[in-house]
Amino acid sequence: MSHLGYCRLMPFDHEQVLRSAAALLTRKSTATMDEVARAAGIGRATLHRHFAGRDALVGALESLGIQEFEAALDAAGLDEGSAEDGLRRLITAVQPSAGLLSFLVTENQLFEGDDVDEGWSRLDARVAAFFRRGQERGEFRIDLTPAWLTEALYGLIGSCAWSVQAGRVAAQDFPHMIVELLLGGARRSVEK
Amino acid sequence: MSHLGYCRLMPFDHEQVLRSAAALLTRKSTATMDEVARAAGIGRATLHRHFAGRDALVGALESLGIQEFEAALDAAGLDEGSAEDGLRRLITAVQPSAGLLSFLVTENQLFEGDDVDEGWSRLDARVAAFFRRGQERGEFRIDLTPAWLTEALYGLIGSCAWSVQAGRVAAQDFPHMIVELLLGGARRSVEK
DNA sequence: CCCAGATGAGACAAGAACGTCTCGTCGAGA
DNA sequence: TCTCGACGAGACGTTCTTGTCTCATCTGGG
Numbered sequence: 039m040s041h042l043g044y045c046r047l048m049p050f051d052h053e054q055v056l057r058s059a060a061a062l063l064t065r066k067s068t069a070t071m072d073e074v075a076r077a078a079g080i081g082r083a084t085l086h087r088h089f090a091g092r093d094a095l096v097g098a099l100e101s102l103g104i105q106e107f108e109a110a111l112d113a114a115g116l117d118e119g120s121a122e123d124g125l126r127r128l129i130t131a132v133q134p135s136a137g138l139l140s141f142l143v144t145e146n147q148l149f150e151g152d153d154v155d156e157g158w159s160r161l162d163a164r165v166a167a168f169f170r171r172g173q174e175r176g177e178f179r180i181d182l183t184p185a186w187l188t189e190a191l192y193g194l195i196g197s198c199a200w201s202v203q204a205g206r207v208a209a210q211d212f213p214h215m216i217v218e219l220l221l222g223g224a225r226r227s228v229e230k
Numbered sequence: 231m232s233h234l235g236y237c238r239l240m241p242f243d244h245e246q247v248l249r250s251a252a253a254l255l256t257r258k259s260t261a262t263m264d265e266v267a268r269a270a271g272i273g274r275a276t277l278h279r280h281f282a283g284r285d286a287l288v289g290a291l292e293s294l295g296i297q298e299f300e301a302a303l304d305a306a307g308l309d310e311g312s313a314e315d316g317l318r319r320l321i322t323a324v325q326p327s328a329g330l331l332s333f334l335v336t337e338n339q340l341f342e343g344d345d346v347d348e349g350w351s352r353l354d355a356r357v358a359a360f361f362r363r364g365q366e367r368g369e370f371r372i373d374l375t376p377a378w379l380t381e382a383l384y385g386l387i388g389s390c391a392w393s394v395q396a397g398r399v400a401a402q403d404f405p406h407m408i409v410e411l412l413l414g415g416a417r418r419s420v421e422k
Numbered sequence: 423c424c425c426a427g428a429t430g431a432g433a434c435a436a437g438a439a440c441g442t443c444t445c446g447t448c449g450a451g452a
Numbered sequence: 453t454c455t456c457g458a459c460g461a462g463a464c465g466t467t468c469t470t471g472t473c474t475c476a477t478c479t480g481g482g
Binding site: 070071072082083086090091092 | 468469470471472473
């Protein structure tokens with residue numbers, strides 16, 4: 039081949055491996071490199087050929103999660119229309135990545151990353167800014183800080199992803215459950 | 231000494247060790263037995279004398295968490311007064327255990343316990359039943375299932391505990407942030 | 423048909439953590 | 453004062469994981 043280092047069919051799907059790794063690590067954060075490899079249907083040696091060690095693997099997962107979350111933020115068009123609709127679009131867009139994100143969120147709670155932190159803080163800022171704009175526009179209450187709403191969003195995404203995986207919530211209800219709880223709360227429309 | 235196996239001053243505070251272990255494992259779930267011992271201010275040998283291995287340690291944490299959560303459920307008096315007040319009392323009562331509980335919740339997502347599962351499913355049932363009663367009394371909306379509200383509660387407790395620890399939320403606001411978000415949601419009182 | 427590149431399987435050593443053990447020390451009670 | 457019990461420190465062997473290596477196999481391209 040002349041250009042593009044690799045152009046074979048697909049003996050190794052870089053992203054597919056990361057997908058299955060995320061799916062496994064979400065459930066078992068202490069999974070072995072061998073388990074990750076088996077879950078991806080490849081050999082442990084091959085896994086090491088593409089990711090130099092466990093750190094590199096979680097680093098790649100980190101990058102993938104950041105990229106996907108950022109793409110979801112872009113695709114949601116948070117500034118178009120009402121904040122409520124924007125949030126709804128965001129959650130719908132983020133649903134495919136929910137498992138990966140919940141893994142990364144719990145992982146980062148300790149992992150004092152270096153440049154990774156930079157990526158997350160930027161995304162955190164975008165989400166917090168969205169909630170702040172919603173407050174300024176009078177759509178969101180002001181007694182709940184943007185930072186807390188951001189963390190709560192992450193927590194609910196993780197909880198709902200887990201509930202879906204456990205069969206306690208239907209996958210199609212994912213956006214509804216999160217948006218309705220996060221925006222409307224559990225209290226029944228207190229008359230009016 | 232005549233009765234009560236041990237009645238020394240307190241060269242070893244069983245519960246205090248579990249406390250510090252929970253605090254450490256909440257932040258670093260892969261912490262070493264040695265790290266756990268050091269964090270508790272005891273030697274690794276002593277730790278092994280009281281907890282036969284890591285499994286026994288997390289088992290004890292599991293029991294402690296179940297016990298504390300159950301005590302919080304009892305103390306909250308969920309059936310007295312409005313469901314909203316009951317939830318408020320529950321969250322206030324559970325705040326001291328929030329760190330431990332969030333650790334156990336994420337831990338149990340894989341740990342297919344044996345008798346441990348029994349304890350958690352019983353507590354889950356109590357919480358879900360509380361939300362169901364709230365629905366039947368017309369206080370909670372019915373489009374959010376009790377199972378989801380239960381999981382969401384756990385998620386918000388974990389998120390808020392983490393936010394407090396990270397300094398993004400004041401500890402005194404813990405109950406308010408959770409209750410207001412869980413019950414009222416972020417949407418501003420949609421006029422009336 | 424032959425060759426290059428990538429894979430899977432397995433062997434190998436290094437390191438980490440675990441669980442157990444012994445030993446010296448210290449404090450409380452007899 | 454003496455003794456018993458528990459602790460801290462540390463050594464030791466075992467197990468598990470990791471990272472690297474080699475080798476046989478397979479596939480696609482020349």
